[in-house]
Amino acid sequence: MIFLALKTYKESTGDNGISILSSVKKVGSESGVPIVAVAQATEIYRIKKELDIEVWAQHIDPIDPGKNTGWISPYSVKTAGATGVLINHSEHKIPEETVVATVAKAKEYGLKTMVIGQTQEMVIKYDQLDIDYISYEKADLIAGPVSMIDQQKEEIKALVAKLKHPLIIGAGIQDGKDTRQTVEVGARGVLMATYFVTAIDHEAKLRDLAQGFLIHSNV
Secondary structure (H helix, E strand, O other), X not given: OEEEEOOOOHHHOOHHHHHHOOOHHHHHHHHOOOEEEEEOHHHHHHHHXXXXXXXXXXXXXXXXXXOOOOOOOHHHHHHHOOOEEEEOOOOOOOOXXXXXXHXXXXXXOOOEEEEEEOOHHHHHHHOOOOOOEEEEOOHHHOOOXXXXXXXXXXHXXXXXXXXXXXXXXXXXXXXXXXXXXXXXXOOOEEEEOHHHHOOOOHHHHHHHHHHOOOOOOOO
């Protein structure tokens, strides 16, 4: 699986976002590798309507519709077309009690969930929640030249054996070599942003990433 966390880059917003995601459906269909766009709340409806691909929200707040000006409700992103949500990304960390409440509220509204831990201890703790995916992403490696799977391959392999939910690897994911190593250690997929958004040829980048998964069927 490939989760494309689009952040708030200009290159992934508005018309630009539609453009860089235009090959997602084709590459996903041809390769058999699920590719999910993880978008800003303001982009979800348009991406879903124009491209008909799976879209997740980058964040929600554990609230119901009502008097909550400035917050993002799970109802709103679900209505816009999102099918899931990231929780506790390194760039939007929330307290543990809020993580728990957000997971519960997302489930209430039928949204799939991926909780992100920045340490192995956090990953193991959040793996006990009723979630769909658990992610491991060290904040200091995000968008860096060294991918986390390169730096901690053996540690991640050992971590996978301790988890009950599928593991998604983030931080510094760049190419098919990284996705191939992700499968080799038993993880389910990758969470990436910068190296996709800033690619010169987005379709070629997706094909390279997808190819790394095709040495196994665990996509």
